[in-house]
Amino acid sequence: MKNIYLDNAATTPVAPEVIKVMEPYFNIYYGNPSSVHTPGQDAARAVSEAREKVAELIGARDEREIIFTSGGTEADNLAIKGVAMSLQDRGKHIITSSVEHHAVLHTCEYLEKYLGFDVTYLPVDEKGFVDPSKVEEAIREDTILISIMLANNEIGTIQPVKEIAKIANEHDIYFHTDAVQAIGQIPVDVEKLGVDLLSLSGHKFNGPKGVGALYIRKGVKLAPQMSGGAQERRRRAGTENVPGIVGLGKAAEMAAHNLEEKRLKLKKLRDKLINGIENEIDEVYLNGPRGEDRLPNNVNFCFRYIEGESILLNLDMMGIAGSSGSACTSGSLDPSHVLLAIGRPHEIAHGSLRLTLGYNNTEEEVDYVLEVLPGIIKKLRAMSPLFDS
């Protein structure tokens, strides 16, 4: 049985090098980094080294701008609720896009529901791009935050974040970007991008699950959302997940080192997949853009007349792990909000397949997918009441 993992946007295997550096922190250097004694200080040093590595990966000037969290979701929540809480007296308006991850969208909805905020959800074009001029138009007197993702987790669209950050900056509005999918795939530099806050998550780039980070530019005001001890410069309470943080640090170091090589490799595999599917199967629609504006690891198609889960289950039987959109909404039955936002009609949006590559996928694996996928689509279409064979 094959074992081809093409769901690297959902999560990735932890790299062996990362596991190795984490191990001693479970039961050798197991101290609490807040403790005064040697075991505690050993742990504190490890946390601080990891912080430097993450800072370096994203070009932060000062490692104290990095706050460790339990993942991308917490980083998004902390960024948005944190700014909202601390600036609510200045204004209660936030601008975001309709294709953000639910960690951003539902956080915005929370602020609307519980705290009387007003949120503008900007539309996107048919490739998933946010128009910077629309961002500028949406700015109001009481806008306190703009949050636009760096790259989309479903269709791989890389947003013009630099331009949008510039607009935010000119209007003296904090700018947050969810870079969870971009990190480890494309170069990310907080200074060049000009962002004030940036979220990332370890398990999306071969680091461990349950750990992430929020970059907070020096001087940005932010209320903590986790109240308690004095950890993380009082911005995130809770005993540090030391092995996780150490693992995130190593993953960051590796990502910085391998970026270009990985990017080129995946882009080649990606384009082979895209071309192969378009050549082999009729009535398929690529979701998201082509070329440089697309994440190098992302392939996403709609297959007319059939439903996504059926494709996944069939692929799974052939040893191929794919997804039909974002993993964390797979419990939901609604078609993807991203596919609807780029204008796919309901029944076409329902027939989507996302294949996302990782650093250890091979060309042979891609060939195998291209070999079995057409048959699966054919079989499912034959079963579809919408398809006229």
Add this chain to the structure above:
Amino acid sequence: MKNIYLDNAATTPVAPEVIKVMEPYFNIYYGNPSSVHTPGQDAARAVSEAREKVAELIGARDEREIIFTSGGTEADNLAIKGVAMSLQDRGKHIITSSVEHHAVLHTCEYLEKYLGFDVTYLPVDEKGFVDPSKVEEAIREDTILISIMLANNEIGTIQPVKEIAKIANEHDIYFHTDAVQAIGQIPVDVEKLGVDLLSLSGHKFNGPKGVGALYIRKGVKLAPQMSGGAQERRRRAGTENVPGIVGLGKAAEMAAHNLEEKRLKLKKLRDKLINGIENEIDEVYLNGPRGEDRLPNNVNFCFRYIEGESILLNLDMMGIAGSSGSACTSGSLDPSHVLLAIGRPHEIAHGSLRLTLGYNNTEEEVDYVLEVLPGIIKKLRAMSPLFDS
């Protein structure tokens, strides 16, 4: 150089059995539990088994009452903010005690500061006990939550939670208990205690850092504090920390199994330490109660005329890791709020030492501590301007 770890209330080494079960989830069963494919479903099954084990440890009737979090702090925040958010229309008054962990106290302060809540911080007696009748007196029309910890992290006082929960229940008020220090030390049963919400944290009982759980009794209304994906029955968004959760499950299983043996062993070592210190050193004051109402692993003394950090550094030089209070406030310079609450004057509160035992401490280690501690205290007192030799 000795290596005697007596700071198990700050954190514990991960048990080898726990590390072993976690390992395959880093890069063999690394799927995202929300994914439809086999790797995802393997992970989902592991999470669900861990959930059953945690439920069993605390006597929850239904494993769906367990929500995994990133630790004890998040569990406390979720319980308190979650209830506050969802019941704020019914009332904005919360009752807690002055000796709670900062994860509870600062969460309450957050609600006061940002959301107009009113919080009653009940005093405690000189052993650290909350008086249930004071809880009843503090109840108002608009009280929506009572939160009293099961056992104190600094001085080991085990609170009369069962009686307090009964009072809360009679008044139809949700009752939360922070059981982070109690789990794995004393029997904890949510049904017998009659609590509605209970927090626990993996790294306090030889599980991994960065993972904890909140027990939420069926029917309890609670707004999520982490917005995003549909994980954890929509009560806690974010990709699950699968290895961490699996480790927590194993730690729970082991804790359930070893509880009585560990309790008796630690109690013996604890009392040996307490008696030894009281016999060997003058002007020492035991903080917290004696006997059954004290956590079996907790020893906490004030040494008159000297300051806590100096004791710790000296112990550390002798290879002994202790603490002067709770780890996560060690950055702070204020004396412990718990010691002040039990009536210790400022300069005595500043001279505290907490030694907390773990399952692998030995009698020889205790003997060694009793051998070196008197000399350290003597040396420091000789240096103290307050001490008249």
Add this chain to the structure above:
Amino acid sequence: MYSEKVMEHFNNPRNVGEIKDADAVGEVGNPVCGDIIKLYLKIKDDTIEDIKFKTFGCGAAVATSSMVTELVKGKKIDEALKVSKETVAEALDGLPSNKMHCSNLAADALHKAIKSYNKKDNSDNSGKENDTLDKATS
């Protein structure tokens, strides 16, 4: 996620296809997810002689379609009407809670097909049993 039984039916769905000269056809759309099931029945002497389905839907939708066809093939139509979504879910060793609504699809399509057949039948023949049937399918 899915039981082995569900996966087995999903992988080897019974009675996929159309019946060109069907005596009855039932098509329903799932109001929750928008997916669609279409059932084709060949009925003779109030007996379902043949049944086929086409489904645009999730794994549960395919498996329940397949299971329904198997459960009612060869049965009298009033027997077939006793097949409810619970019957189907049980026969498949259960369905995930968020997929229970999918099992409505197949049972509803069956009931709709039989109802339309009875209507047609009634206008051709007599009206007996119509009341009971209406109740059963409501």
Add this chain to the structure above:
Amino acid sequence: MYSEKVMEHFNNPRNVGEIKDADAVGEVGNPVCGDIIKLYLKIKDDTIEDIKFKTFGCGAAVATSSMVTELVKGKKIDEALKVSKETVAEALDGLPSNKMHCSNLAADALHKAIKSYNKKDNSDNSGKENDTLDKATS
């Protein structure tokens, strides 16, 4: 947390103790943490011939006390007055940011002791240099 230098001084503090017939004594309490440092000076010809300390405080408090005594022993008192908290922290290869205030303690105690000595000295002898000294210790 602490530099090696801090730990070295903490472990082997120089000049611990009292001077019974001290010419000057300076005691300060830390307003942030409530800890206390007491310095005893033996002064002859405006030179600090001997100095000892007693400290109730954290590791930083002990190490800075020890360092201060070492820095000023044998120095002229107007030289000694140039020792500031920054001097002490630097000589110890830095202190954690939340412990910077602790280094005030030792320097303050030193300045206080010398000031009180000068006051006493002035009432005995003449008043010269008093103004400058007051400025330096304010």
